[in-house]
Each structure stands twice: as C-alpha cells, then as structure tokens.
Amino acid sequence: MTLVLRFGSGDTARCRFAVSPLQETMSALLVLKAPHRQAWYLPWLRGIQDVVAGLDLGLLGVAVPVRGHGPDFLWPSPTGPLTTIEDDLAQVRAAAPDVVAAELAEHARRLDPRTVPPHLYRALTGDPVAARDRLVAHQREAWRALVAPLWDRVRGLLDADITTRARQLADGGLEGLFADLHRRARWENDALHLRGLRRGSLDLRGRGLVLVPTAFGWPNLGIGPTGATSAAPPSLVYPMLGAARLWAPAARPPAIARLLGAGRAAVLAETLVPGTTGGLARRVGLAPATVSHHLTVLRDAGLVTAERRGHEVLYRQTPLAAALYSGGV
Structure with missing residues (x-):
C-alpha cells in the first residue's frame, strides 16, 4: 500500500x-x-x-492504538x-x-x-x-x-x-x-x-x-x-x-581528561548531543556557572560552536572535537 x-x-x-x-x-x-x-x-x-x-x-x-489510525x-x-x-x-x-x-x-x-x-x-x-x-x-x-x-x-x-x-x-x-x-x-x-x-x-x-x-x-x-x-x-x-546517541554514554577518553581537566572533558563529551548550558549542567552534574565557563573556554579553542535557538543557546561539538575524540589529531 x-x-x-x-x-x-x-x-x-x-x-x-x-x-x-x-x-x-x-x-x-x-x-x-x-x-x-x-x-x-x-x-x-x-x-x-x-x-x-x-x-x-x-x-x-484506550485511545492510543498500537496499530492503525487513532484520533487525529x-x-x-x-x-x-x-x-x-x-x-x-x-x-x-x-x-x-x-x-x-x-x-x-x-x-x-x-x-x-x-x-x-x-x-x-x-x-x-x-x-x-x-x-x-x-x-x-x-x-x-x-x-x-x-x-x-x-x-x-x-x-x-x-x-x-x-x-x-x-x-x-x-x-x-x-x-x-x-x-x-x-x-x-x-x-x-x-x-x-x-x-x-x-x-x-x-x-x-x-x-x-x-x-x-x-x-x-x-x-x-x-x-x-x-x-x-x-x-x-x-x-x-x-x-x-x-538515534543511537540518545542511549550511548558519552565517551571520555582518559587522555582528553588529562589534557582538558575532568570537568571540561565531561562537558565536551556531552556536547556530542547538542544542549543548552542548563541541560549540559544537569547531564554532567556541575553548576551551570561552571559549565558556562567551560563552554566559553571550549568555544575559544574551536571545540564547540554556539547557535541561538529562540531565547536559548545550543552548544555542539565541532569537527575538530570529533577528530580529537577519534584520534584524528
């Protein structure tokens, strides 16, 4: 059909x-x-x-069918x-x-x-x-x-x-x-x-x-x-x-943690899935102010980008960060 x-x-x-x-x-x-x-x-x-x-x-x-058409x-x-x-x-x-x-x-x-x-x-x-x-x-x-x-x-x-x-x-x-x-x-x-x-x-x-x-x-x-x-x-x-990224834990190679520090490495790892400062803070268990500072440093280093979404700013890894995690640099 x-x-x-x-x-x-x-x-x-x-x-x-x-x-x-x-x-x-x-x-x-x-x-x-x-x-x-x-x-x-x-x-x-x-x-x-x-x-x-x-x-x-x-x-x-009762109103949500497993198969077929439900109420629009x-x-x-x-x-x-x-x-x-x-x-x-x-x-x-x-x-x-x-x-x-x-x-x-x-x-x-x-x-x-x-x-x-x-x-x-x-x-x-x-x-x-x-x-x-x-x-x-x-x-x-x-x-x-x-x-x-x-x-x-x-x-x-x-x-x-x-x-x-x-x-x-x-x-x-x-x-x-x-x-x-x-x-x-x-x-x-x-x-x-x-x-x-x-x-x-x-x-x-x-x-x-x-x-x-x-x-x-x-x-x-x-x-x-x-x-x-x-x-x-x-x-x-x-x-x-x-979709697989939703359930996969963020990778945090020890070498990157030694290079950036544990907190900053954790924030960078989580930006594989784009997020706001508050959302990333909840994911890594750090204060929003601390995460905001880490994001500023990571952005200045070319490892994350910031895009405005309405009243929010969304942070995500750059290709440089992805290459760093994959051992490409």
Whole structure:
C-alpha cells in the first residue's frame, strides 16, 4: 500500500521542520504498548520501570492504538521548531467538541468493548469535552513521567537532525531531502510516495508539509492529520538521525581528561548531543556557572560552536572535537 502526497503551487515553499514534545510522548506510550519495539529502547525502559509501575493513564491508554489510525486531535501538527509541551497540549485542548466526538466514536467502533473496562468505554463515547480534558491531563502526566526527564538530550538530537535536513533541502530541494529521509519515502513526479501507509492520495492544497523528526518513533514513518476537511498541514513524522546517541554514554577518553581537566572533558563529551548550558549542567552534574565557563573556554579553542535557538543557546561539538575524540589529531 502507498499513500501519495501531491504537491501543488505553494506547497514546496510551505514545507518546514518542527519538533513536538507531545509527539515524543505519544510515541513513547506506543513503545510501552508494543513489546516487539521495546528492544530498541531497553536503556530507557530500564530507567523508568518504577515510574511505569505507578502510571495509570486509563482513558489515554484506550485511545492510543498500537496499530492503525487513532484520533487525529491527539496528535496535532506542531507549530514550529520551538514548540513546547504546553503549545502542543493547547492545540489538543482547543479541538472542537464535535471533532472530538466524531473521532472518538470512530475509534470506539474499532475497539472490542469486551477488552475495554466499561467505565473507560463510556468515557470514550460520552461527553466529548470531559473526554478531551481528561485526555489532555493524561498526556501531560505521561510527558512528565516518560519524556521530560531526558528531553534536553532528545531535543539536542532533534535540533541536530533538523540542521542536517535543512542543509539537504537547501542543497538538493525536496528530491535531495527525501532521498534518504526513510526507506519507505520516495520523491517522484512532484509527489511524495509513502509505502506501508494506507493506499490513496492526499493533495496538500497549499498547506505545505510539516517535517517532524522523532526519537521514540524509530524506525517507523507516520503521517497525520490526513482528513480531507483538515485545514492544518499534515505532519510527516520520521526517525531522527543518530538515534543511537540518545542511549550511548558519552565517551571520555582518559587522555582528553588529562589534557582538558575532568570537568571540561565531561562537558565536551556531552556536547556530542547538542544542549543548552542548563541541560549540559544537569547531564554532567556541575553548576551551570561552571559549565558556562567551560563552554566559553571550549568555544575559544574551536571545540564547540554556539547557535541561538529562540531565547536559548545550543552548544555542539565541532569537527575538530570529533577528530580529537577519534584520534584524528
């Protein structure tokens, strides 16, 4: 099966990148519900065992299918690369009651009522405003428990992916971008062909396309919303580059620690995954002021770069630092 996205006048210019804390949260929930995907996330699963044991998401667990299509309003298209969890949740909370009712009713028809606790089934098909608000509360709880503790590291990798993909788009247009975005995505005749999704075609109608890298969605490819009446641009969710870095401990060769000092070497090692001063301080267990000083020295030495992201500054290793770690200098 193949879904074909047809680009018309203006759609190419309206393609943009975004991140979504809520997308990561919902994808993390799917990892918990799909044992066949859990092998890729074992380090994360080991670290949240106690949290998961005490997590009761009730209605949200019923509303999120392991396979197939779920309610679109629970997966809003993010607004941009600086989207916060509150931005995402505000979109869910703003979903019209008639839309919520229709999508939850459609989802309920795909469920076997015998496998769902009666009180949750009634909540799913009852008052849409109450159901929507309850689902938003569960999404916030899931975010805090599952994703927020490692969001700085996830966010750094998502930003690094966007930087790389934006360069591909600038250098090779959409054809260059989609050449290696995902093995099931192919650009042909001014249209994007997505294998493994429902058969059909979707005209973007000048809305463009939002490209959303994901850590917890690996290795899948997803898209939504795709409803014919939706005014929002669809979001194409694809696995980010360098996902293995998320779980790998930062390498800290003894020679570099002797050269730079233990604290500065630790900060440099962590910038393999881009991060802010505060985020890096949490990762290495040092005071933000100390990390800020180390970053200034590392930047002056050409080992890290600083890029502004909204009101934040993101630090990442330079090729010189990477060569130093690999023994290339």
